[in-house]
Amino acid sequence: MFPETKTQANAQGYRFEREGWCRGCEKRIWWYRTPKGKMMPVDPPANWPEPAKDWPFVAHFTTCEKANDFKKAPAGAAAAQQN
């Protein structure tokens, strides 16, 4: 089951890798490594850089206005659809 929050994501083995920018919409994204070892872009917390104990863990595929560009990205697309 796809995690709903950052805490759930960490519990399932998702790990933050690095910050980046979406090549489609150019918004900031955070790259996470999934439990299966694949990279997946996630929307950063809305109130960043204010410290947040927990925040909704949302695959960028689900919010990106250029999501069609990600059709070939295997990890997140499949995970997001399981939510």
Ligand SMILES: [Zn+2]
């Ligand atoms: Zn995007």
